[in-house]
Amino acid sequence: MPSAKDIIRKFTELKTLPHVAIKVTQLVNDDRSTMQDFEEIIKLDPVLVTRLLRLVNSPYFGLSQKVESISKAVVFAGMRQLRNLVAVEALRGMFKGDDADFSAQKLWLHSATVAILSGMIAKRIFGKDGEDVFLAGIIHDIGLIVENQVAGEQLREACKAFREGKGPLTECERNAIGADHAEVGYLLAKTWGLPQDVLSSIKSHHLSKQGKAVSSTGSILQLAEFMAGKMQYWPIAGPIEPLPPELAEHVKEKMADYKIIIRDLPGEMTKAKELYESDE
Amino acid sequence: MTEPTFDTIFDDLIDANEELQGFLAILDALLPEASMLLVSEAGAVLEGARPLTLAPPVREKLVREARAADGFVAGKADNGARCHAVYLAKLSAVLIIACAAALEDDWEPGSAITSLLRNTLELAQYRQEREMLVADHEQSVRQINILQQQHGKLIEDNYRQYRLNQDREKEYARKLESEIAKQTAELREANARLEEISRLKSDFLANMSHELRTPMNAIIGFSELLSETPLAEEQLDYTRTIAQSATSLLTLINDILDLAKIEAGKLELERLPFDLAEVVGNVAAMFKIPAREKGVVVASRIDRRIPKRIMGDSNRLRQVLINLAGNAMKFTEQGGIDILVDYEREAAGQIVSRFSVRDSGIGIPADRVEAIFEKFTQADGSTTRKYGGTGLGLAICLQLVELMGGHLMVASEVGKGSTFSFVIPLEEAPAEIISIAEHKEAGREKIFSGGRILLVEDNAVNQRLAGILITREGYEVEVASDGAEALEHLRHQTFDLVLMDVQMPNMDGMEATRRIRKIEADPALRQGYVGLRNLQQPLVIVGLTAHARKEDETACYEAGMNGFLTKPIIKAKLVMILSEMMPPATCPENKDPA
Numbered sequence: 001m002p003s004a005k006d007i008i009r010k011f012t013e014l015k016t017l018p019h020v021a022i023k024v025t026q027l028v029n030d031d032r033s034t035m036q037d038f039e040e041i042i043k044l045d046p047v048l049v050t051r052l053l054r055l056v057n058s059p060y061f062g063l064s065q066k067v068e069s070i071s072k073a074v075v076f077a078g079m080r081q082l083r084n085l086v087a088v089e090a091l092r093g094m095f096k097g098d099d100a101d102f103s104a105q106k107l108w109l110h111s112a113t114v115a116i117l118s119g120m121i122a123k124r125i126f127g128k129d130g131e132d133v134f135l136a137g138i139i140h141d142i143g144l145i146v147e148n149q150v151a152g153e154q155l156r157e158a159c160k161a162f163r164e165g166k167g168p169l170t171e172c173e174r175n176a177i178g179a180d181h182a183e184v185g186y187l188l189a190k191t192w193g194l195p196q197d198v199l200s201s202i203k204s205h206h207l208s209k210q211g212k213a214v215s216s217t218g219s220i221l222q223l224a225e226f227m228a229g230k231m232q233y234w235p236i237a238g239p240i241e242p243l244p245p246e247l248a249e250h251v252k253e254k255m256a257d258y259k260i261i262i263r264d265l266p267g268e269m270t271k272a273k274e275l276y277e278s279d280e
Numbered sequence: 281m282t283e284p285t286f287d288t289i290f291d292d293l294i295d296a297n298e299e300l301q302g303f304l305a306i307l308d309a310l311l312p313e314a315s316m317l318l319v320s321e322a323g324a325v326l327e328g329a330r331p332l333t334l335a336p337p338v339r340e341k342l343v344r345e346a347r348a349a350d351g352f353v354a355g356k357a358d359n360g361a362r363c364h365a366v367y368l369a370k371l372s373a374v375l376i377i378a379c380a381a382a383l384e385d386d387w388e389p390g391s392a393i394t395s396l397l398r399n400t401l402e403l404a405q406y407r408q409e410r411e412m413l414v415a416d417h418e419q420s421v422r423q424i425n426i427l428q429q430q431h432g433k434l435i436e437d438n439y440r441q442y443r444l445n446q447d448r449e450k451e452y453a454r455k456l457e458s459e460i461a462k463q464t465a466e467l468r469e470a471n472a473r474l475e476e477i478s479r480l481k482s483d484f485l486a487n488m489s490h491e492l493r494t495p496m497n498a499i500i501g502f503s504e505l506l507s508e509t510p511l512a513e514e515q516l517d518y519t520r521t522i523a524q525s526a527t528s529l530l531t532l533i534n535d536i537l538d539l540a541k542i543e544a545g546k547l548e549l550e551r552l553p554f555d556l557a558e559v560v561g562n563v564a565a566m567f568k569i570p571a572r573e574k575g576v577v578v579a580s581r582i583d584r585r586i587p588k589r590i591m592g593d594s595n596r597l598r599q600v601l602i603n604l605a606g607n608a609m610k611f612t613e614q615g616g617i618d619i620l621v622d623y624e625r626e627a628a629g630q631i632v633s634r635f636s637v638r639d640s641g642i643g644i645p646a647d648r649v650e651a652i653f654e655k656f657t658q659a660d661g662s663t664t665r666k667y668g669g670t671g672l673g674l675a676i677c678l679q680l681v682e683l684m685g686g687h688l689m690v691a692s693e694v695g696k697g698s699t700f701s702f703v704i705p706l707e708e709a710p711a712e713i714i715s716i717a718e719h720k721e722a723g724r725e726k727i728f729s730g731g732r733i734l735l736v737e738d739n740a741v742n743q744r745l746a747g748i749l750i751t752r753e754g755y756e757v758e759v760a761s762d763g764a765e766a767l768e769h770l771r772h773q774t775f776d777l778v779l780m781d782v783q784m785p786n787m788d789g790m791e792a793t794r795r796i797r798k799i800e801a802d803p804a805l806r807q808g809y810v811g812l813r814n815l816q817q818p819l820v821i822v823g824l825t826a827h828a829r830k831e832d833e834t835a836c837y838e839a840g841m842n843g844f845l846t847k848p849i850i851k852a853k854l855v856m857i858l859s860e861m862m863p864p865a866t867c868p869e870n871k872d873p874a
Contacts, residue, residue, distance in 0.1 A: 034441040078434060127422035129430065230289040251290055255298075256415035259286045 002151070004179035008187045011146045020045050021090035025193050028083045035074045038082060043070050051085060052077060055275050080131035087135055094145050101156040102148055106235035111138050113233040113265075116272050117224035118217075120261050125254055126215040136198045136221050139189055140205050143181025144235075146188060151177050162238040169236065170206045182206050208241065214250045223247055227262070297324050299408070300373055304328050306404040307375075317376040319343050332378050333358040343374045351389050352397075362387075366397075370405055485540050492533050493826035494739060497848025499526040501745040504851055530848065535672040538599075542679045548830060549683055553709030554594035556621065557582055563601040564619050567609055576609070577616035583623040586633055587708040592684070600680050601637065603673040604700045608639035615640030615697070624703055631708070636701035643694040653678050653688070731776035731862050732756045734811075736766040736792065737824065738784040742847070746779065746824075749854055763787025767795060770811035775819070777862055779845075782825040782836065790839040793821050797840040818842075820861050824849070 002010075023041045027033040042048050049070055056067045056076040067073050074082060095108035115137030119130035147155045158176035162169045170180035186203035201218040205225055212218045222244065229240040243251070251258055297320055304318050308329040316328035319339070334342070334357055342355040346365035353365045355376070363378035364387055377397070387394060503523040507516060541547040564580035571578045601619060608617045617639045624632040644652060653674050674688075681688040681702045692698035733755045737743045743759050750757045758773065760766040764787045766778065778796075782789040796819060799805045799812055806812050812819060822843040823836040836844045843861050845853060 032444060034444050035438075036441075036445070075434070075438065078430065078437070123423050123426050124419035125422070127425055129426055227289055231284040254415075255286070255290075256412050257419060258290070259412065260416050260419055262284060262286050262289060265284075 002178050004183040004187050007146060007150050007177070007179055007184050008191070010150045011188065012191070018090045018093075020048065021086045022192060024083050024086045028079050029193060029195075033079075035071060035079075038074045038079065039071045042074065042082070042086075048086060048089060051089065052082065055081070055085060058271075058275055060271065060275065078131075080129075080135075084131055084135050084138070088138055091138060091142065094142070097148070101159050102144075102152075103235050104145060104148065106233075107141055107144055110228055110233045110235055111141055112272065113228040113231065113269065114138075114140060114221065114224045116268050117227055117261070117265065118220050120265070120268060121220045121223055122217075124261060125257050126220070128215065132195055132198055133201075133217050133220050135194065136201045136217050137224060139194070139198070140185060140202050140221055140225070141181060142188055143183065143185030143202075146184050147173065147177055147179075147181055159236050159238075162236060165239060168206065168208075168241055169238065180206070206241065207244075209244050214246065219247060223251070297326055300324075300326050300371060302411075303371060303404055303408050306407045307401070310400050310404055311377075311379070314377050314379040316378075318371075319374045319376070321372040332363060332376060334363070334376065339376065342376060346374045346376075352387055352394055354387060366401070368401065368405075375401070485537065489533070489537050489826055491826075493530075493847045494742065496526060496530050496533070497826075498741045498745055500530065500848050500850070501749065505745070505748055532672070535676060538676050539672055539679070542676065542683070547680075547683065549593040549596055550830075551591055551593070553589050553591055555588060556586065556590050556706070557588060559594050559598050560601065560619055560621060563598060563605055566602065567605050567617065570609060571617065574609075574612075575614060576612050578605075578619075579616060580619040582621040583633070585623040586621060586631055586706065589709040591707045591709045596680050596684070600677045600702075601635070603677045604637035607673065607700075608637050608641060608698070612639045612641035612697070627705065629707070630705035632703060632705050634701055634703045636699050638697065638699040640697040643696055643698055644690065644692040645694055646692075649690055649692065652690070730754050730756075732758065732774065733858070734758050734760060734766060734769055734773075734775040734778045736760045736763065736778060736784070736789065737781045738762055739781075742781070742849075746849055746854075749849065749851055750779075750858070753855055753858060755858065763789060763792030763795070766792050767809075770796070770809050770819075772810050774811045774814075777858070778819060778821045780821050780823055780841065782823050782832070789823060789825075789841075790835065793823075793839045793841050796821065817863070820863060822857060822861055 020041055024038065027037055027041065042052060052070070052073045053067060055061070056063065056073045061076060063076065067076060077085070091111075092108065095104045095111070097104040098106075115134045118133040118137040122128050122130040122133040144155070154177040155173070158169070158172040161167070161172040161176065166172060170182060173180040182203050182205055186199055189199055189202055197217040201216070201221045204212075204218045205221050207222075226240070226243045226247075228234065234240070242248075300318050300320055304316065304326055307316060314328075315330035315332040317332050317334065317339070318326040318328070320326070325339070334355070338355060338358075342353060342363075342365040345353040345355075346367045349367070351366065355363050355365060357363045357378055361378050361380065363376055365374055365376045367374050500523060503519050503526060507519045507523065511519060538547070560580050560582060564578050567578045605617060605619060617637065620634075620636045620638065622634040622636070624634050626632065677700075678688045681704065684702075684704045686702040686704035688700065688702045690698055690700050733750055735743065735746055735750065735757050737746060737759065738761050743761070747757050747759060758769060758775065760769050762784045763780075766780070767787075769775075780789040780793060787795075796812070799809055800815070800818055818840075820843070821841045822845055823839075823841040824845050824847055825832050825836065826847045833844050843857055845857055
């Protein structure tokens with residue numbers, strides 16, 4: 001059985017994250033980088049430029065003047081929002097392919113929902129910046145994409161076993177493939193140099209216990225994952241893992257807040273669609 | 281996909297009747313004297329703080345009636361107390377309420393009690409909704425806070441980037457500065473190197489002029505001497521040819537040196553008074569004899585409005601005119617050559633005059649006019665062979681005329697002749713300045729009286745040549761081969777004049793002259809020198825130098841010399857300067873007491 005590392009090695013031989021995405025991620029992590037550095041990178045990719053300008057000119061930013069220069073747009077968007085824009089762009093291309101047992105497109109919808117929910121929870125309930133959690137949401141199931149590419153047959157076996165109730169998905173994956181998508185996704189994201197809490201949230205998003213604080217990226221991601229699953233935004237049919245008790249307790253306490261989030265989700269999704277996918 | 285609700289998502293977590301429970305709690309607080317029951321749509325019965333007991337059939341009946349009715353429905357509790365039921369559409373539940381304080385009649389529709397109760401129910405519902413609104417508001421506040429934080433961070437970030445950019449700019453500026461400094465240093469160094477090379481070139485040129493003139497000196501001098509010895513006709517012819525060739529070679533050397541000096545910007549024009557008519561007349565006279573041989577007439581004419589004596593460099597003006605007239609001579613076989621000076625206009629106190637040299641020679645084709653002013657070029661390659669010349673003459677004239685403030689022009693027609701002309705401003709010489717040339721002129725009148733001459737010269741050939749020339753003129757000659765030897769001679773003998781070569785080994789002419797002047801100035805030292813002891817005035821020292829440059833001349837005078845003679849020694853010039861410089865009427869008793 002191959003290890004998670006073997007799977008990653010095979011995968012990176014097949015596909016690499018676009019240069020722009022890697023470069024932008026590096027710049028975000030570098031204190032000495034400036035907006036000019038971002039501009040230099042972004043302007044190489046006309047699709048990104050269009051998207052970026054659309055983003056800063058959207059009602060979400062509410063700017064009084066139309067932004068037409070890349071450098072201004074970069075300043076308004078901020079580095080991390082920019083990184084997310086690039087990540088969405090880069091990853092979307094990987095979530096392609098559709099069949100009865102495993103739909104990468106459904107997985108993309110799931111990831112997007114989790115990302116948006118994560119962002120909402122972070123911002124509305126914990127009052128913290130939602131950009132990193134959003135990234136975690138978009139990227140958390142990348143392991144499944146990797147497995148689909150490298151070990152498609154085994155992944156389908158695992159999905160079947162999961163559907164038939166033979167245990168949690170990660171367990172079925174480990175049985176069929178030798179590794180699970182949380183581990184594989186974590187290892188892949190690590191090579192991209194993402195922030196540490198994003199990495200660990202990817203690794204822990206299927207754990208039945210959440211060791212970290214309720215406001216941590218990992219907890220938020222798990223909450224969003226649970227909610228998205230309940231909303232049927234889930235590519236692999238099968239039993240949904242219950243929420244870890246401390247998170248369930250938290251939801252009970254903040255019931256009114258979660259009601260509002262669920263109420264506002266469709267609107268937020270429409271908005272996100274406009275920001276990230278409006279040209280499709 | 282159906283719109284998901286909180287209940288469908290968190291169904292495991294929540295008590296389905298939680299909302300009703302919340303409503304009941306609020307109502308309990310609002311109506312402390314009432315006891316209540318809340319029956320949900322699913323039939324769940326929720327009790328208030330003060331229980332109200334109803335038998336299930338009674339309760340179910342009441343609930344059914346309330347759902348159907350549009351208002352309060354009366355019933356009876358187990359304890360006999362009156363109670364009323366009402367359907368709450370928003371909660372999909374039926375509220376059964378009993379209140380002892382309210383009278384039976386009060387429950388009529390539209391009564392104060394029912395209105396009050398309805399308002400209270402609405403209030404309870406609003407309070408419950410308010411919880412949601414508060415949560416909503418709190419979420420908005422949090423989001424606003426995040427935006428504010430992001431905004432702050434953006435400003436902070438911009439400031440940080442501004443500083444980063446500043447640092448980078450400084451770094452660039454520093455690099456640029458050091459780069460510029462480095463390049464400037466390199467350029468300076470290169471410039472210094474070039475200046476050094478240029479200086480070396482000038483020195484080389486000066487030395488070359490010395491090296492070239494020394495043998496020329498010998499050739500010209502000895503061929504002149506040779507031609508004066510008894511010679512057969514053929515031998516005389518050869519000797520003259522040697523002398524002529526040597527003279528042309530010397531002209532060529534002088535031309536090249538002149539041009540080099542002009543190009544190096546080292547040529548400066550003198551500004552001394554001279555007689556213009558004399559200069560022009562001399563030039564015309566020079567060509568009269570060869571012209572007559574060819575059958576060509578040479579004439580000169582100066583406009584009367586032009587002053588007789590003017591300020592300027594007579595030698596250079598003469599050089600230009602000789603060159604132009606020489607050219608005219610060369611290319612004219614019949615007709616005449618006119619040297620003209622015409623009045624053009626007066627400007628700023630100066631007379632602007634046109635100098636022209638007009639010939640009736642072969643002329644210059646229009647397409648070659650420009651080329652003739654270039655160095656080493658004549659109108660046609662074949663002319664060099666036919667007419668000779670270096671082709672340097674016009675190039676020098678062009679430059680000299682420009683130095684004088686004019687521009688050399690030519691008008692020519694093939695077969696009819698050419699006119700070279702230039703317009704320069706002439707300044708009248710002030711009356712009080714007495715011309716040096718006139719001085720010299722006066723000196724020439726002096727009666728020749730002979731004398732003793734000390735010739736200081738290191739070159740054996742030159743020693744011999746000069747020795748012969750001087751002796752022929754009737755002077756006595758003593759030879760010293762360097763400055764030190766000259767001083768030694770002066771220790772024991774008296775001389776009327778010293779001919780002092782400038783460039784010599786051991787002690788050069790400059791140094792020797794300086795020493796002689798020093799000894800003369802010191803009475804004690806003077807006693808040791810027979811040649812200087814009894815002199816009434818300083819010993820006459822005439823410099824001999826191959827360096828024909830102006831600065832060389834100045835250096836000679838600065839060292840204390842009285843006169844200056846360039847090599848190669850031309851007999852006529854030597855004779856003139858000796859007769860000029862020789863102290864008059866040397867007393868026999870002062871002469872060589874030894």
